[in-house]
Amino acid sequence: xxxxxxxxxxxxxxxxxxxxxxxxxxxxxxxxxxxxxxxxxxxxxxxxxxxxxxxxxxxxxxxxxxxxxxxxxxxxxxxxxxxxxxxxxxxxxxxxxxxxxxxxxxxxxxxxxxxxxxxxxxxxxxxxxxxxxxxxxxxxxxxxxxxxxxxxxxxxxxxxxxxxxxxxxxxxxxxxxxxxxxxxxxxxxxxxxxxxxxxxxxxxxxxxxxxxxxxxxxxxxxxxxxxxxxxxxxxxxxxxxxxxxxxxxxxxxxxxxxxxxxxxxxxxxxxxxxxxxxxxxxxxxxxxxxxxxxxxxxxxxxxxxxxxxxxxxxxxxxxxxxxxxxxxxxxxxxxxxxxxxxxxxxxxxxxxxxxxxxxxxxxxxxxxxxxxxx
Numbered sequence: 306x307x308x309x310x311x312x313x314x315x316x317x318x319x320x321x322x323x324x325x326x327x328x329x330x331x332x333x334x335x336x337x338x339x340x341x342x343x344x345x346x347x348x349x350x351x352x353x354x355x356x357x358x359x360x361x362x363x364x365x366x367x368x369x370x371x372x373x374x375x376x377x378x379x380x381x382x383x384x385x386x387x388x389x390x391x392x393x394x395x396x397x398x399x400x401x402x403x404x405x406x407x408x409x410x411x412x413x414x415x416x417x418x419x420x421x422x423x424x425x426x427x428x429x430x431x432x433x434x435x436x437x438x439x440x441x442x443x444x445x446x447x448x449x450x451x452x453x454x455x456x457x458x459x460x461x462x463x464x465x466x467x468x469x470x471x472x473x474x475x476x477x478x479x480x481x482x483x484x485x486x487x488x489x490x491x492x493x494x495x496x497x498x499x500x501x502x503x504x505x506x507x508x509x510x511x512x513x514x515x516x517x518x519x520x521x522x523x524x525x526x527x528x529x530x531x532x533x534x535x536x537x538x539x540x541x542x543x544x545x546x547x548x549x550x551x552x553x554x555x556x557x558x559x560x561x562x563x564x565x566x567x568x569x570x571x572x573x574x575x576x577x578x579x580x581x582x583x584x585x586x587x588x589x590x591x592x593x594x595x596x597x598x599x600x601x602x603x604x605x606x607x608x609x610x611x612x613x614x615x616x617x618x619x620x621x622x623x624x625x626x627x628x629x630x631x632x633x634x635x636x637x638x639x640x641x642x643x644x645x646x647x648x649x650x651x652x653x654x655x656x657x658x659x660x661x662x663x664x665x666x667x668x669x670x671x672x673x674x675x676x677x678x679x
Contacts, residue, residue: 319492320499323389327500330362331507348511351398360402363394364409368417371410371427375417380427381470381479385463385493388434389500392459395438397504407435422476437462456501463493524600526576527583535599535607542595542609543659546652553611553652554618555662557670558625560604561644570639577636578643582606585632589625607666615651622647646673 334348334355341354350359367390370383387410395403411428418424441462445455467489470481524531530538539555546553560566560582567575579600586598586606595611610618626645634641648669656662 319496323386323496323500324503326366327503334358356398356402359398360405363390363406366390367406367410368413371413372417375419378419381481384466385489385496388463388466389496391434392438393500395442400439403435407431426475456497460494460497464490527579527600529583529587530597530599532599532601535601538597538609539663540659542611543652543662546611547656548654551612552614554613554615555650555666556608556610556618556622557648557666558606558645559670559674561646563604566641570636570641574636574639574641578634578641579604581634585629589621615649618649622649646670648673
């Protein structure tokens with residue numbers, strides 16, 4: 306099928322086109338996520354590099370539509386497609402994403418459309434359509450009628466748009482007949498239904514994959530990476546940093562007398578201690594790019610600190626020790642305080658395997674415990 310024929314947008318061609326763009330968007334987005342969110346499992350298109358990618362992707366698609374309109378002077382052939390782009394950008398990227406895509410669309414209209422009046426009319430139409438979509442979405446959300454009602458509202462918006470074009474002749478726009486109105490509205494309903502069904506299924510699949518990956522890589526109690534993740538991160542960092550001038554340090558730590566807390570306060574109180582330690586360690590590593598804190602077993606935790614020297618890691622460990630001793634952990638009416646013992650090691654040329662580095666850091670931890678803990 307030639308591109309000229311595509312401009313007629315028969316029903317099945319339109320469906321396959323929008324579904325193809327959606328699937329490619331998701332697939333390419335996962336690649337961007339792997340390249341930019343190394344330690345992240347869940348994909349969020351509304352934040353960070355994925356938001357930038359999403360805005361750029363849909364702006365390019367919308368810009369190409371404007372380019373084709375400029376070449377063919379066939380704005381009606383892309384009307385349904387333009388409404389769908391704006392609606393789904395709003396639905397999944399919210400108002401901020403819609404604003405950027407709308408700006409990009411209007412820039413493309415200025416660059417590619419023929420005649421000053423046509424550029425102005427289309428830019429104004431884009432602003433009006435965005436405002437209507439935002440207002441409609443806000444009203445539906447406030448009424449708590451859900452996504453299905455929002456989809457119906459967009460279908461109604463499309464038929465109203467075609468109805469206006471049926472009775473109002475706009476400069477530079479072809480005459481709309483009743484047959485065109487019903488054909489395009491029916492096509493819009495089918496494409497909208499196919500899009501929302503596919504997007505919902507993709508989101509469900511992504512959520513399922515995220516849940517499975519989380520269970521496999523994150524400790525259920527402390528909500529920080531588990532031993533399997535630590536082992537993978539250790540090998541990856543070892544391969545990257547061994548035999549280079551860059552530094553890699555590890556802090557191993559253990560909650561002192563943890564069994565005594567379990568015996569005195571009960572295992573649920575012990576679980577609360579471990580959750581508190583997990584949150585504390587997440588805060589510790591958050592300022593350091595590439596750093597990770599993991600629960601490696603029982604009351605034992607390890608921190609991997611890329612590009613942190615041994616002196617820096619030692620100061621971090623001492624600060625952790627002091628801060629943890631000052632914390633009060635609450636469970637029911639119990640007030641508990643804990644201390645931790647730590648070992649600090651830096652990767653060296655003597656570590657022929659990643660496990661040699663780990664064993665050295667672990668031995669330092671047990672030396673600290675043998676010397677009286679804390």
